[in-house]
Amino acid sequence: MASDGARKQFWKRSNSKVPGSIQHVYGAQHPPFDPLLHGTLLKATPKAPATPVKAKRGSTFQEFESNTSDAWDAGEDDDELLAMAAESLNSEVVMETAHRVLRDHSQRREQHQLQEPPGPGREQHQLQEPPSPGPEPTPATEPPPVASGDLRLVKSVSESHTPGPAESASGPAPLHRSQSLPQAASAALGGPPDPGTLSSSALSEREAFRLDKFKQLLAGPNTDLEELRRLSWSGIPKPVRPITWKLLSGYLPANAERRAATLQRKREEYFAFVEHYYDARNDEGHQDTYRQIHIDIPRMSPEALTLQPAVTEIFERILFIWAIRHPASGYVQGINDLVTPFFVVFVGEHVEEEDVDIADVSRVPADVLRNVEADTYWCTSRLLDGIQDNYTFAQPGIQLKVRMLEELVSRIDEQVHRHLEQHEVRYLQFAFRWMNNLLMREVPLRCTVRLWDTYQSEPEGFSRFHLYVCAAFLLRWRREILEERDFQELLLLLQNLPTARWGDEEVSLLLAEAYRLKFAFADAPNHYKK
Template structure:
C-alpha cells in the first residue's frame, strides 16, 4: 500500500466518531498511560489493555495500540518562580525581548550547571556523603538565582541544541524492574522510550497532588512568595481594584490564596468596584439557577437528547485518573454547566473538548473553600450553598472564556481552522527545518494542532500546568484567542529534537499526540511563556513575516 494510503487509513481509524450533530474532535484523548507513574496500578491488577499475544511482546507502533492505553498523567509540581514580572503591557519591545531572552539564556546555563552536579553523583560511593553535603550548601545560592528569574530542571532549551539529559539511572532502573506481565512489556517499553526526554525526577504516585504553592496544599511560603502574596492583597484591598496593575502581577503567576478572586476579576465576571461585588455574585448565581429551572428538564427532549447524551458520555472521561472528577455530584455539576451553556449558545452547541474547559475553574473555586488537597476531596462534605456557588461561578467564568473564542465551536469551526493555518505559517518562519520535516512525511498541522486549539492545550499538559498557563492567559490581552497561538508555536518548537528523530508519518503523529509533559511544572510553563512572549513581539505586529 502506498504511503498516502497508509496515511488515510491511519487517520480514518483515529478520528473520534460522535453521533448526530455533535462535532468531532481529531485525536481527542488524554496523554497516554505511563508505566513509570502507574506501576502501582499495574501491580494492583488493573492492567492496561494490550493487543499483543501472550509471550510475544510487541511495541505500541500502531495508533490503535497507543490509543488503547490512553489516560491522564499527573505529577507533583515545582515552586512557582516569579518570572517575567517585567513582561508588563507598558514595556517597550527592547526591554521585553531582553527579559525573555535572559530567562531562556539563564535557563540553559543553570541546566548545564545542574548537569555537572548530577554527573558528580556518579563518582564512587565513598564520596556520596561529602557531595551531598556540598550540594546542600549550594541550595541557598540556587534560591537566590531563582529569585532573579532563572529557570531550572527542564531538559531542553528552545534552540536547536539539545541539553544533555544527565543521569539516566532512574529511567534504567524502572525499565529493568518487573512491572507487569509479558503482555505489557512491549507497551511499557514504547512508553519508556518516550521518557528519555523527561527530567530526572523521582517516581510519583498514580495520582499525586498538584503540589505547588499555587494549586494545592499549604506548604510553607518563602519570603519572596509571601511578598508576592502581600502585593496581590494590597491591590485587591482597595475600593476599586486597579485591573491593569492586577494583570501585571498575574502575568508571572497568581498565588493560590488569591487566585479565585483574581480570576473572577480578570475574566470580567466581577466588577472592579468592591462594593458591587457581593450583589453581582448574588444576582449572577440566581440567574444561573434560573436557567437550570427553565431549561434543564428539556435535556431528554428529542431536539436536545443528542447533545445531553454526548455530554453524559464525555463527563466521565474528564481527567479519569482524578477521583475528584469521578464523584457523582461533580459529574452532575459538569453536566448541568455544559448543557445550559449549549442551550444558550445554539450557534455552536456542545462540542467535544468544551468539557475540559470547566475543570480549571471548578478546581480553583473549590480551593476558595478548602485548604487540603483537592484530588481526593469529597465535595459532598461541602455545604449545599457552597457547591451551588462553585457551580454558578464556574459556569459564568467558562462562559466568559468561550465568548472570546466561540468561533472555534460554530459550524465548520472556522476559528480553529484560521488558527491552525496561522500556526503553520508561523512555524514555517521560526523553524523551517521542523516545518519541512513534517511536510516531508505529510503531517498536516490540522491533524495534531486541531486538538491544541480546541482544548487550549489541556490534553497536552497536566491540569496544574493549565492553571498556571491560564493565570497568564487572563492577564494577557486576548490571551485565549491570540496569545495562545504563540504558546502553541513555542510548544511545538520545544520538541524540535524529538520531531526530527521521527522518520515516518505514524511515528510523528504518535509523538505529537503523546508529548511527555506529565512531569512538567511551573518552571517549564514559565519558559514556554517566555518564548511565546518573544514570538508575539517578533511576529504579532509584523504580518508580512508570514509571507514568503
Template sequence: MSSKKLNGHQEMVQLVGRSTAAATFLKSTVRQQQSAQGYRPVLSDDPKPYGAGFSHADILRAHSKSKPESAFVPRFERHISYTDLDDDWDASFDNDVMALGPRSGSPIARSPSPSPAAPVRPHSPRLDLYPTSRRNGGSTTGLKPHYDRIVKDPANSLHMIYHPAVSSSSAVGSASAAEIELVNARISRINKFKRVLQSSNVDVSALRNLAWSGIPDELRPMSWQLLLGYLPSNADRRVSTLARKRREYADGVKQAFGNGVDHAVWHQINIDVPRTNPHLTLYSFEATQRSLERILYVWAIRHPASGYVQGINDLVTPFFQVFLSAYIDADVESYDPGLLPREVLDVVEADSFWCLTKLLDGIQDNYIFAQPGIQRQVAALKDLTQRIDASLARHLQAENVEFIQFSFRWMNCLLMREVSVKNTIRMWDTYMAEGQTGFSEFHLYVCAAFLVKWSAQIQTMDFQEIMMFLQSLPTQSWTEKDVELLLSEAYMWQSLFKNATAHLRASGT
C-alpha cells in the same frame, strides 16, 4: 462590615454570623408527591436522557406519565448577549432577568433521541431529585472556617491566608537559609496581590501585571473572577452582583430542564462528563459530575449557534477546581464536593458557569459550525512554524504530516490533554493576564513554542512515529517551571511576530 484605616488601605474586618446572599437550587416537589402516591421510576426501552448516574432531567419522567409525548419544545429566547467584558453587570439587569425565559408560541423540533443502545449508567431511584451535593454522616471535612463569608464576598478570603511555619531541620535544628528565603518570597508576593485586591476599586491593569507570572493559590479564585470581568472591580457592587448572577444561573437551570431537553445535546454531555479527567479523583464523584452536566447543558442551550462541542467539558474543569479550592483546606484534586454544604457547591457551580461563558465568548468561532476559528489557528500555526523553525516545517511536509492532524486538539482543548490540570491552571493565569486575546492569539504562540520544543526529536522520526509522539507527549510530569519556560518562549515569539501580521493569515502554502 466595619472597616478601619491601615497603612493607607481599607482593612476588611470579618463579622461573625454574616448571612449569605448566594442563591440555592430549589428542589421540586414532584418527587415528594410521587413518593406519597407510591410512584417508583421504572426503566423501559424508551430512549431517555440519563445523565452520568442521575440528573435534573429526570424530572421529565413525572410529566411524561401524565402528558402525551410532544415533538416540540419551546425555543429559548436570547434577549441579550453576554460578550461584554465590562464588569458592570448591573447596567443590564432589567434585560438579564428574562434572558433564559422561553419564547411562547415559537416551538422548534426536538432533536432526535439517542439510540437505546447508547451507553448510559442505570438510573437510581434512591438519589435525590436534584443531587447537587450530599453529606457523609453530616461531615464537612476539609471545609474552611468562616466559609460563609467567602461565599458572600470573595474579598473576605484575603484575611484568611495562613502562611506555613518554617520547618525545622532535625539535623541542624533550624531552618535553612533557602527555606526562609522561599517563605519570605511567598509572603512578599501574596502581599503584593493583596495590596491590589484590597482596593475599593481594583486596578485590573495592575492585577494583570502581577498575574502574568502566576497567581498564588489562595488568591486565584478572586483574581480570575476579576480578570475575566465576572466580579466587579468596584467593591461596593460585589455582594449584590454575585448574588444576582448566582440566582440567575439557578433560575436558568430550572428553566432549561423544566422545558424539555435536547436529547442529542444531553446524550453527548452524558457521555463526555464521566470521561473528563479520569485520572483525578475529584471528577469521579457524583456531585462533581452533576455540576458539570448542568453547566455544560445550560451553556449549550444558551448558545444555539454552537451548542455543545466535545472539548468544552475540559475547559470548565479549571474553573470548577479553582473555585472549589476557595472553600476547602483539603487537596482539591481528591476532594468529594458532596461533602460541602449545598450553598457552597451551588456558588462554585454558578461561578464556574459564568466564567466559562466569559472565556468562550472570546473564542466562540472555535465551536460554531465547521469550527472556523480553529481552522484559522491551525493555518496560522503552520505559517508561524515555518518562520520560527523552517527545518522542522520542511520535515513535517516531507513526511506528509498535516498540522490539522495533531494541532486541532491543541486548539480545541487549549492543550489541556497535553499538560496536567495544575499546569493548565498556571498557564491560564498568564492567558487571563494577556487580556481578551489570551486564549486565542497568545495561545497560538504557546502552541508554536510547544511544537518547536520537540523539534530535534521530531526531525528524526517518520510519519507514524511523529503522530504517535505528538499524541502522547512526555509532559504529564512537567512542573510549574516547565510551564513557565514555555510561556516565556511564547512571549518571545509574540514580541518578535506580533506586529508582523502576515503569519496570522490563513496560508495557502
C-alpha cells in the same frame, strides 16, 4: 517512512468525519503521557556516547536556559524601572545592549566548556530535561506593564539574520531567552548571583511578598485591573487565585462595594436558568445534546473528581444550560474540558486537601457548591464568548488558528516544518486538539491552571496568545521530532507528549518563549497568512 497503505489505515483509525470537512483528532492518551510509567519511549532517552564529543551549543530555548547561570527574574522592585525605561529608551539602543550581553555571555560559556572536559555523564545531562537551577524552581519573570511597552529584547529570526556555519549544519539559530534592560546592564557588569544559590527561605519570602502585594491590591476600594494583570502574568498565589480569576474574567466588578451584590444577582440568575431550561434535557430536540454531555464528562480529567456524582451533576447542568443559551454553536466536544479549571480553582477554597483532584466534593456544604457552580458557569461563559468561533458550525476559528500555527512554525523553525511536511504529518492531525481543548489534554491540570493565570492576564490570551504558546510547545520537542523518521511514530509522539511530570518551572519556560515569539512576530504584518 511508512508505506502508503499503512499510513492511510492509521489515518483512518485516528480520525472521523464531522460536518464541514473538519477532522477531529481524539483518542490520544489522557492524562498526559508518562514514559516512566508506560516505558514505551525508551528510545527517546539518548545514550551516552562511547567517545567524548565536543560540547555543542544548545539548540532549544530550554537547553539555553539550563546552561544560563545569570538570574533573569526582574523581581518586584524593578517594575517601575522597567516601565520608565520602556518609555524613554530608543529600541535600537536597547536591542544592541541585549545582543552585546548575549554575545559576551555566549563567549564566556564557550570558554568554560573548553576548560571542562566533556564526559558521558555531561553529554547525557545536556540532552535530557534541564534541571532546576536551585532548591526550588525560580519563578518566571513578569512582563512589563502592557501600557508601558515591551522590553523583552528580541529580534525576529526572519529579519536580517545570516546563519553561521554551526547553524547551517544543525538548523536555525536557537531562540534564546530575552533579557530586560536592567538585567542586561547588570550582566554586562558581571551579572547577578546565580539563582542556584538562592535558599528556599528566600524563595518563600518572595512568594509571601507577592501574596502580600496581591492582597493589598485586592483590598482597595477599586482594584486596578491593569496592575492586577501585570502581577498575575507570572502566576497567581493560590489563596487569591479564585477572586483574581473572577476579576480578570470580568465576572466581578473592580469596585469592591459592588461585588457582593453582583455575586448574589448572577447566582440567582444562573439558577433561574436551571429552573427554566434544565427539564428540557428530556425533550426530543435536546436529548442528543444532553446524551453527548453525559457521555463526555466521565472521559474528562481528573477522573477522581469528575466521576463523583455531585461533580457530574454540576458539569451536566453547566454544559447543558450553556448549550441551550448559545444555539449558534450548541455543545461541542472540547467545551466540557474548559469547565474543569474554573471549578477546581473555585472549589479549592472549600476543601481541606491540597490536591483538589482527589478531594471529596460531597463534604462541601450544598449552598457552597451552588455558589461554586454558578461562578463556574459565568466564568466559563465569558471565556467561551471570546473563542466561540472555535465551536460554531465547521469550527472556522480552529481551522484558522491551525493554519496560523503552521505558517508561524514555518517562519520560526523551517527545519521542523519541512520535517513534518516530508513525512506527511499535517498540523490538523495534532494541533486541532491543541486549539479545541486549549492544551488541556496535553499537560497536567496543575499546569493548565498556571497557564490560565497568564492567559487571563494577556489581551486575547485564550485566542491570540494561545497560538504562540502552541508554537513554543511544538518547538519544545524539536529534537524528539527531528529524530523520528516515520509518519506513525511522529504522530504518536505529537499526540502523546511526555508531560505528565511537568510543573510550574516547565510552564514558566513555555510562557517565556511564547512571550518572546509574540514580541518578535505579533506586529510583523506578514508573519502568518490569514
